[in-house]
Amino acid sequence: MIYKVYYQASNKDVPVREKTKTLYMEGESERDVRKKLADREFNIEFVQAVSGAYLEYEQQNEDYKVLEI
Known part of the structure; x- marks a missing residue:
């Protein structure tokens, strides 16, 4: 599944909405994705x-790239 x-x-x-970035990642669950990103x-x-229409x-x-770790 893509997250x-x-x-x-x-x-x-401190989190600031204007500085929020996004990335796409494949994983088995939310916990799996967080675990893969823990070292960053x-x-x-x-x-x-x-998933579905949203995906x-x-x-x-044009910025859609799935990060593979």
């Missing part, structure tokens, strides 16, 4: 499963 991860680039900064210095705000819409975005 959309909302995060801040540094876990030392991200402040993960939200992990959302993406098709996201795939049309």
Whole structure:
């Protein structure tokens, strides 16, 4: 399943909506995705499963790339 991860680039900064970034990642569950990203210095705000029409819409975005770890 594909997950959309909302995060801040540094876990030392206070979250600011305008600085929130996203990435797409394949995983078995939300816990699996968080575990794969644990070694990075991200402040993960939200992990959302993406499927169906929502996934098709996201795939049309030019910034859509699935991160493989």
